Amino acid sequence: MSINRRSFFKFLSLTGLTLAVGKESVAQSDKGQEVDFLSILYDSTRCVGCQSCEFACAEAHDLPEPVGSPAPGTIRKLDETNRSVINCYNTSKGEMYVKQQCMHCNEPACSSACLTNAMHKTQEGPVIWRGNKCMGCRYCMVSCPFDIPKFEFHSANPKIQKCNMCFDRIEEGKMPACVENCPAEALVFGTRRELIKEARKRIVENPDTYVDQIYGEHEAGGTGVLYLASVPFNELGFRTNLQKTSYPELSKGFLYSVPTIFVLWPALLLGIHEATKNNQVKEDENE
Amino acid sequence: MSNTTYAIAKDNDGKNILKFILGEFKPKGKIFTPFNIISLPIMLLGLVLIVIRFWKGIGSITNLTQEVPWGLWIGFDVVTGVAFAGGAYVITFMVYILNMKKYHSIVRITVLNGFLAYVFYAGALLLDLGRPWNVVNPIIGNSFGTSSVLFLVAWHFLLYMIAQLIEFSPAIAEWLGARRAHKILSAMTLAAVIFGITLSTLHQSGLGAMYLMAKEKIHPLWYSEFIPVMFFVSSIFAGLSLVIFEGSISNKVFSNQISDKNQKAHHGIVISFAKVCAVTMFAYFFLQLLVFVHGQHWDLLNTTMGYWYLTEMLGFVLFPMLLFFYSYRRNNILLIKIAAIITMLGIIINRLNVTIIGFRWDAVSHYYPSWMEIVVTLAVIFTEIWIFRWIINRMPVLRESPTWAINQK
Secondary structure (H helix, E strand, O other), X not given: OOOOHHHHHHHHHHHHHXXXXXXXXXXXXXXXXXXXXXXXXXXXXXXXXXXXXXXHHHHHOOOOOOOOOOOOOOOOOOEOOEOOEEEEEEEOOEEXXXXXXXXXXXXXXXXXXXXXXXXXXXXXXXXXXXXXXXXXXXXXXXXXXXXXXXXXXXXXXXXXXXXXXXXXXXXXXXXXXXXXXXXXXXXEEEEHHHHHHHHHHHHHHOOOOOOOOOEOOOHHHOEOEEEEOOOOHHHHOOOOOOOOOOXXXXXXXXXXXXXXXXXXXXXXXXXXXXXXXXXHHHHHHHO | OOXXXXXXXXXXXXXXXXXXXXXXXXXXXXXXXXXXXXXXXXXXXXXXXXXXXXXXXXXXXXXXXXXOOOOHHHHHHHHHHHHHOOHHHHHHHHHHHOOOHHHHHHHHHHHHHHHHHHHHHHHHHHHXXXXXXXXXXXXXXXXXXXXOHHHHHHHHHHHHHHHHHHHHHHHHHHHHXXXXXXXXXXXXXXXXXXXXXXXXXXXXXXXXXXXXOOOOOEOOOOOOOOHHHHHHHHHHHHHHXXXXXXXXXXXXXXXXXXXXXXXXXXXXXXXXXXXXXXXXXXXXXXXXXXXXXXXXXXXXXXXXXXXXXXXXXXXXXXXXXXXXXXXXXXXXXXXXXXXXXXHHHHHHHHHHHHHHHOEOOOOOOOOOOOHHHHHHHHHHHHHHHHHHHHHXXXXXXXXXXXXXXXXXX
């Protein structure tokens, strides 16, 4: 195939156009190292299962009062009216309580899945949902490895319900409602670095009380809620099969291939078209 | 459906365009055909259900749960429907890029089919959106989630619909008798085709890439980092199988519109498609095999999901592939059509396995679509067929273009 001046310019303009129009597909890389996110440390050895956090959460977010109480054998699930629940598990060291809510990942799957930026990792650290942007596609629910975002299936104006670390309270300089109302000091609010230091200190000082792991330090690439426990985390209903790298990492490869294909494909297709055009002329002549 | 009772439509020739369009809205042919009698009540029921859905919320007519937030409307209507619409990019590639003029007679009907599939299945997506009034956010406004695969897919759907409309627009211009517009629109075809194929490559695979982040939620026999590649490769034979299937129906129903020359050529076209299907299915099967061996999931084969996986791979990929090879060599059109139907079933099974059956396969409560979800899905498909029939009975899709349009080239 010979490239003449005209087809060369055709290639050039098409490539240029694709480069200009082609969307940028920058996967998020808000790694926790550069900024120090606000975080919560939950120490399950201190939790007494009083549900004060649940009631405070419901009140702070205009949700109905929580129903039922933690008991071993029954799992109370997060749903569209409960952003935070306490469950009780029978473990090798007796009955233990665990609080469940959004993990506020350093690189959240939900926000990288969101096509309208409605799920948003704030500079401060909390992952918040913005109703004026959300179109209700529920891709955040499909992507979240912790199954946190919940959808109001029975509403004509449905919202996504999930813990936002009381972002509005944080902006006013207050602590999250659950932390403020915990009578057992099982919840601590602070920056992620401080809290990891504090958690390590507790593990080192009481090696018999704690298992040597901070859940959330590396899970899903690091999360904004950190857990301490006295038994292995799989006994407490935690997902322990999660990857240690962030979830947006999984679709990065695909997204990075997009600009390449956008540049290469049109040029290639046009090239094949030009190359096969001559065959057609010959065929027509033969006919 | 018997359409032989009325004359072939005439294109507009010098009439006022508005008057002509109004005239075209009158129904042509019989109203009480078996197809209409079955489809009309379902469409009306679907409409009622859609009203309930917008009034009482998505949960009022669907069985979706907090664990399985995407059900039949996404897994079947969108993900499977788009795979079947892949025929349009494959055939425009063969005709306009590889210059295989042999397939030219079916370009228009395939592009029309693809275009309507996108309009209706993307339209069905609106039903599934909880807050559809915000649907324009990723397109206009200040809410670009550029790191989202769904953002890419949404844009591609929109752009591809425009590209397909441009590819099809000469037929509309011929119907309306708009000669100048026809010339301009025809000149845009190649650009639209190139753009369309590029978009198709990316969003056919993109539909698979959407599930990459659901790593632990999809059964390991169906999850791998190669889902996008699998979705793309399988869309080639999914689209062609649908073209074979749809062609065999259209050739009967709209036989009065198709010239004898094209009627005869169709035989050869189907035979060639069988060959293309067989080869791409071989490549697909081989890829699946590689992924399986690489994934080291031998132990999972001896489970219920494992048997289901083997059924899909052997019964709905390997078997129709062999059938395509065999019927191609034997020149057997009937067997090709059977192979196409089995292949289509296989695609439905595959897409549902990734999106619904294998999604949270370990959850306590499984998702099964409610009868209302199925009725709405059927209503969407029937409405599409009605529009499809309306266009074919009016515009030069299957029948020859008017002479002025042919002379223009």
